Amino acid sequence: MLPAFSDADSKHVQETSELRGHLARALQGHAPAIVKDTLGVYPFAGMDNVPADDRAHLAELACQLISTAVRDGALEAEHPIVDDLARFASDRHADIRVLFTVVYLIERSALDQLALDDSFDVESLPWAALTQIVRRASFDTCAAVAGHLNRKVPDTGIIDPLTTLYNRAVFVAALDREIQRSERFGHSFALLALDVDHLNDINTRHGYGAGDRVLERVGIVVRTYFRETDWVARLGEDTFAVLLPETQGVDAERLADRMRVTVQERLQLHDHRSEEDFRVTLSVGVVIAAAVDRKVRAEQLLTLAYDAIDRAKKTGRNRVERVAVPTG
Numbered sequence: 001m002l003p004a005f006s007d008a009d010s011k012h013v014q015e016t017s018e019l020r021g022h023l024a025r026a027l028q029g030h031a032p033a034i035v036k037d038t039l040g041v042y043p044f045a046g047m048d049n050v051p052a053d054d055r056a057h058l059a060e061l062a063c064q065l066i067s068t069a070v071r072d073g074a075l076e077a078e079h080p081i082v083d084d085l086a087r088f089a090s091d092r093h094a095d096i097r098v099l100f101t102v103v104y105l106i107e108r109s110a111l112d113q114l115a116l117d118d119s120f121d122v123e124s125l126p127w128a129a130l131t132q133i134v135r136r137a138s139f140d141t142c143a144a145v146a147g148h149l150n151r152k153v154p155d156t157g158i159i160d161p162l163t164t165l166y167n168r169a170v171f172v173a174a175l176d177r178e179i180q181r182s183e184r185f186g187h188s189f190a191l192l193a194l195d196v197d198h199l200n201d202i203n204t205r206h207g208y209g210a211g212d213r214v215l216e217r218v219g220i221v222v223r224t225y226f227r228e229t230d231w232v233a234r235l236g237e238d239t240f241a242v243l244l245p246e247t248q249g250v251d252a253e254r255l256a257d258r259m260r261v262t263v264q265e266r267l268q269l270h271d272h273r274s275e276e277d278f279r280v281t282l283s284v285g286v287v288i289a290a291a292v293d294r295k296v297r298a299e300q301l302l303t304l305a306y307d308a309i310d311r312a313k314k315t316g317r318n319r320v321e322r323v324a325v326p327t328g
Contacts (some may be wrong), residue, residue: 003188008094012055020254022119023133024071027317028040032166035059037109038102045105045180047098055094058099062106062141065076069137077147086148096158097173100142104177110186135181139229139245142177160234162212169235175298178245182292190252191287192303193243194222194259197317198282199238206271206278214280217267225259241305247293249288249324256284256320264318283319285309289325301325 002239027034042048050058061084069075075082079229089099102240111131116122120130146166158170166174177187196214201213215238222240224230231243244252260282267280287307308321315321 017029018086019130020071020073020133023114023130024067026117026119027067027070027110029061030110030117031063031067034063034106034109034113034126034128038063041105041108045101047101047105049248050094050098051092051249054088054094057088058085058094058102059106062099063101063110065144066103066106066110066134067139069140070133074136075140075144077144077151079091079144082141082144082148090149095173096146097176100173100177103138103141103172104180107134107181110134122312131185133283135245136229141159142174143228162216163223163234163240165219165223165240166231167235168233168235171231171235171243172298172302174231175243175301179244179289179292179296179298179301181245183294183296186244186291188248188288188290190244190249190289191253191305192244192252192256192259193235193285193287194218194240194242194256194282195284195308195309195313195328196238197283197313198205198281202278203234206276208272210269210271213269214267217269218263218280218282218291221263221266225262237301239306239309241302248261249286249290249322252288252323253286253320256286256312260284260320283309283312283317284320285312286320286322287325288322292325293327297324 006280035056039055042050042055061081064081065075065085068079068081069166070177085099111134146158158167159165160167174192196218198216199211201216218240219234222242224233226242229245235241244255264279264281268277271278285305287304287308291303304323304325308323311326312319312321
């Protein structure tokens with residue numbers, strides 16, 4: 001039986017719904033200015049290779065999707081405008097990184113326009129709460145587009161077929177986008193890289209089918225462990241990655257260690273040929289980005305994560321190693 005809502009709960013739900021509606025209407029009203037601002041920064045965001053005739057339509061569709069996600073608090077992959085954006089991009093061979101960048105640029109421009117909107121009382125509504133709604137809508141838009149592309153156009157190759165997680169290309173696009181957001185707004189984020197210990201030995205001793213079972217089940221555990229707003233992917237043969245937006249270092253390290261313990265405790269597999277049980281463990285690298293500048297790239301952070309994994313393996317495996325992103 002569901003608990004009854006208190007008057008305070010009902011008031012909060014109503015206020016949140018009203019705020020979302022007001023925000024969505026404001027975004028729609030500012031849409032021409034948001035799109036114009038976005039087009040102005042395309043070349044400076046590495047988007048100069050997008051044909052000029054296509055830029056405005058991509059930006060308009062992304063703006064509509066963020067506005068819809070703000071209003072509804074979610075965005076489904078089946079939404080007609082998601083289909084329009086995915087189809088338009090696919091017809092023009094625009095990859096997932098281009099789409100993610102367009103969404104991020106719209107988010108930036110939208111927040112700039114909202115900051116100038118006198119209809120928002122920043123004293124009664126903290127700016128952080130408003131921006132969080134817009135950023136979540138931006139995340140929902142990227143997730144819906146990625147899910148739609150994989151579902152409708154499976155040969156785009158954005159999902160790893162064994163684990164059904166996002167693949168490296170999608171993860172790098174999401175990470176690049178989070179770096180841009182962190183550089184602009186100054187919030188921290190974290191990157192976790194999880195490597196399965198002794199996978200080669202498992203394959204040799206128990207067969208490659210056992211190795212695939214390990215990877216599949218690690219993928220399931222990792223995907224269900226983290227939040228919907230976290231990006232989870234398979235980076236390579238035995239390595240997974242998690243992007244934790246707006247997460248402090250101490251929280252990321254704690255999550256990483258709990259993840260490691262969860263896998264160690266839950267993943268005990270059985271080899272029916274030898275009747276032997278074997279446990280699965282992870283070596284984890286945690287990259288803490290308290291602040292980044294525009295020189296930082298996704299591949300640099302992944303290199304730091306791999307280096308942290310190597311240290312974890314050299315010091316005994318089944319452990320977490322942390323590294324901070326250099327600043328200055």
